[in-house]
Amino acid sequence: MNRHWLTTPLLFIFLLNTLTLSFYFLHQNPNPDPIPNFSSASALSNNLSGQRNPNFTAKPWPDLASFVPWTPNPSTSPSSCEAFFGHGFTRKLDLLSSERKSWFRCHYNEALKSSVCEGGLIRMIPQRIHMSNGGESLETVIGREEEDELPTFEPGAFEVEASDGAFRQINDGDRKIVNQDFLDRFVPRGAIYIHTMRSLLDSIRVADSKDFNCSELVEEPTLLITRFEYANLFHTVTDWYSAYVASRVTDLSHRPYLVFVDGHCKAPLEEAWKALFSSLRYAKNFTDPVCFRHVILSPLGYETALFKGLSDNIPCHGAPASDLMLNPDSDKTARLTEFGEFFRASFGFPLNNTKISHSSLQQNVLFVRREDYLAHPRHGGKVEPRLSNEQEVFDTLKTWAKAYNKCRVNIINGLFAHMTVRDQVRAIQEASIIVGAHGAGLTHIIAARPGTVILEIISSMYRRPHFSLISQWRGVEYHAINLEGSYANINQVLKELSSILKSLGC
Numbered sequence: 182m183n184r185h186w187l188t189t190p191l192l193f194i195f196l197l198n199t200l201t202l203s204f205y206f207l208h209q210n211p212n213p214d215p216i217p218n219f220s221s222a223s224a225l226s227n228n229l230s231g232q233r234n235p236n237f238t239a240k241p242w243p244d245l246a247s248f249v250p251w252t253p254n255p256s257t258s259p260s261s262c263e264a265f266f267g268h269g270f271t272r273k274l275d276l277l278s279s280e281r282k283s284w285f286r287c288h289y290n291e292a293l294k295s296s297v298c299e300g301g302l303i304r305m306i307p308q309r310i311h312m313s314n315g316g317e318s319l320e321t322v323i324g325r326e327e328e329d330e331l332p333t334f335e336p337g338a339f340e341v342e343a344s345d346g347a348f349r350q351i352n353d354g355d356r357k358i359v360n361q362d363f364l365d366r367f368v369p370r371g372a373i374y375i376h377t378m379r380s381l382l383d384s385i386r387v388a389d390s391k392d393f394n395c396s397e398l399v400e401e402p403t404l405l406i407t408r409f410e411y412a413n414l415f416h417t418v419t420d421w422y423s424a425y426v427a428s429r430v431t432d433l434s435h436r437p438y439l440v441f442v443d444g445h446c447k448a449p450l451e452e453a454w455k456a457l458f459s460s461l462r463y464a465k466n467f468t469d470p471v472c473f474r475h476v477i478l479s480p481l482g483y484e485t486a487l488f489k490g491l492s493d494n495i496p497c498h499g500a501p502a503s504d505l506m507l508n509p510d511s512d513k514t515a516r517l518t519e520f521g522e523f524f525r526a527s528f529g530f531p532l533n534n535t536k537i538s539h540s541s542l543q544q545n546v547l548f549v550r551r552e553d554y555l556a557h558p559r560h561g562g563k564v565e566p567r568l569s570n571e572q573e574v575f576d577t578l579k580t581w582a583k584a585y586n587k588c589r590v591n592i593i594n595g596l597f598a599h600m601t602v603r604d605q606v607r608a609i610q611e612a613s614i615i616v617g618a619h620g621a622g623l624t625h626i627i628a629a630r631p632g633t634v635i636l637e638i639i640s641s642m643y644r645r646p647h648f649s650l651i652s653q654w655r656g657v658e659y660h661a662i663n664l665e666g667s668y669a670n671i672n673q674v675l676k677e678l679s680s681i682l683k684s685l686g687c
């Protein structure tokens with residue numbers, strides 16, 4: 182058995198520049214271990230004292246019409262749309278390689294400057310994570326500070342195992358598996374002030390086998406998520422997308438379990454987390470140390486192309502997966518469409534990708550409303566008005582639609598803040614035109630059917646690119662009415678809508 186450990190910075194740099202970076206703790210093994218999968222996990226059973234649930238209950242992935250296999254391709258250019266929206270996590274960094282016990286690796290994406298990390302036999306010690314419990318009902322925690330809800334980690338909040346005396350201490354004997362240099366290179370802080378995933382990685386320590394016991398062993402692959410803006414749909418969609426990408430990059434055979442490593446209270450969007458993935462628990466819901474057979478660290482939503490693309494130029498256009506299969510094009514992507522289908526399928530809707538008919542006799546125009554609701558403990562229950570005469574616009578559209586005689590036009594009242602996420606998704610997929618003032622609810626266009634047309638009404642205070650960009654990346658048609666101030670001229674809205682209806686053959 183060879184034992185190597187890194188002592189010189191020079192060697193460290195050298196290894197960083199090769200494709201695999203290995204800190205060898207136990208056996209020398211240039212090929213990292215295969216990832217334990219569902220059927221083979223029990224074969225890896227060792228003498229952890231915890232109880233095991235032999236029943237694997239994870240949900241299978243739904244069949245997606247636009248699914249393109251997530252195969253790592255080292256030749257994927259960091260400027261290609263696949264690198265931004267799909268599998269750009271092609272640089273594999275093996276940190277802890279072992280034949281039998283804990284292992285750990287990261288997959289770095291040069292385009293996004295972000296890593297999906299994963300490991301096996303990882304122990305979480307909830308007592309070493311400081312944050313509120315999380316999952317409380319909102320009314321019980323009014324006024325709680327955001328800092329109280331974000332985790333801080335003591336050293337050893339997460340641990341990996343190495344056999345008695347077999348590991349060598351690295352990084353000045355602090356038993357860390359990643360050092361500062363690694364974090365700066367592969368999990369850079371970027372513009373994020375409190376980077377919870379970076380702190381989580383920084384807290385991982387190597388523990389001796391004799392100290393490594395668990396009250397519970399979670400066999401199912403589990404995503405660890407640290408959420409920020411858990412009440413806002415746009416930010417939450419970035420988290421969902423990141424979790425989806427992380428699951429695909431690590432080639433999970435089923436949808437993972439989720440553990441929220443944050444202390445946010447219960448929010449309506451939890452419904453969607455549960456629909457998308459296999460199960461959900463808050464980290465503080467585990468009272469004793471818990472071991473995970475396979476954890477995946479989901480990058481912050483801020484590191485997805487959906488968020489980075491708001492400020493960085495990501496000149497990608499959505500295209501049908503079937504076209505890209507025949508004619509690969511690095512300036513196009515079908516990944517957001519694939520994700521939108523995953524989203525719809527997770528709520529049990531049949532995937533209807535029939536393009537909105539251009540001669541249909543009936544068109545559903547979904548008006549996405551902005552309503553007051555209590556979003557989070559520091560919120561006053563009022564949303565900023567962005568279209569001061571929203572009600573007037575809606576009422577006028579309804580009356581106008583009744584009299585419209587070229588085809589039947591239904592104006593749907595999208596009171597999203599008071600609808601289940603499932604009903605929101607249903608409304609989105611039944612719409613052929615989606616109208617709304619700039620607001621997070623419009624992020625749902627990610628799940629719109631091909632051929633849907635978007636009309637955004639933008640007040641002069643909110644000239645932000647979110648929905649024109651999402652439409653572009655998704656490949657759906659987008660129109661905007663830019664207001665002077667926040668009052669919409671009804672005639673202008675009717676004119677724009679009529680012209681869209683006409684273009685739909687109606």
Ligand SMILES: *[C@@H]1O[C@H](CO)[C@@H](O)[C@H](O)[C@H]1NC(C)=O
Binds near residue numbers: 217
């Ligand atoms: C998963 O388990 C099956 C059945 O034991 C095995 O054939 C397959 O090679 C395993 N895959 C991986 C990646 O370990």
Ligand SMILES: *[C@@H]1O[C@H](CO)[C@@H](O)[C@H](O)[C@H]1NC(C)=O
Binds near residue numbers: 227228
């Ligand atoms: C634990 O498992 C290892 C490897 O399977 C074995 O060598 C060791 O004897 C076991 N220890 C105990 C206490 O069962």
Ligand SMILES: *[C@@H]1O[C@H](CO)[C@@H](O)[C@H](O)[C@H]1NC(C)=O
Binds near residue numbers: 233
């Ligand atoms: C596994 O599933 C079976 C059948 O549903 C059930 O009887 C058994 O109690 C389950 N075992 C555990 C540990 O949950």
Ligand SMILES: *[C@@H]1O[C@H](CO)[C@@H](O)[C@H](O)[C@H]1NC(C)=O
Binds near residue numbers: 391
């Ligand atoms: C295993 O954990 C239990 C309770 O968490 C503790 O009492 C015991 O000392 C631990 N064993 C070792 C060898 O650390």
Ligand SMILES: *[C@@H]1O[C@H](CO)[C@@H](O)[C@H](O)[C@H]1NC(C)=O
Binds near residue numbers: 314465466468
């Ligand atoms: C964990 O969740 C269960 C089910 O919601 C709940 O009954 C239990 O009190 C929670 N435990 C802790 C420590 O939060």
Ligand SMILES: *[C@@H]1O[C@H](CO)[C@@H](O)[C@H](O)[C@H]1NC(C)=O
Binds near residue numbers: 531535538
């Ligand atoms: C799919 O949508 C099209 C257009 O709205 C509709 O004509 C068709 O019946 C739908 N198919 C299914 C299976 O729902």
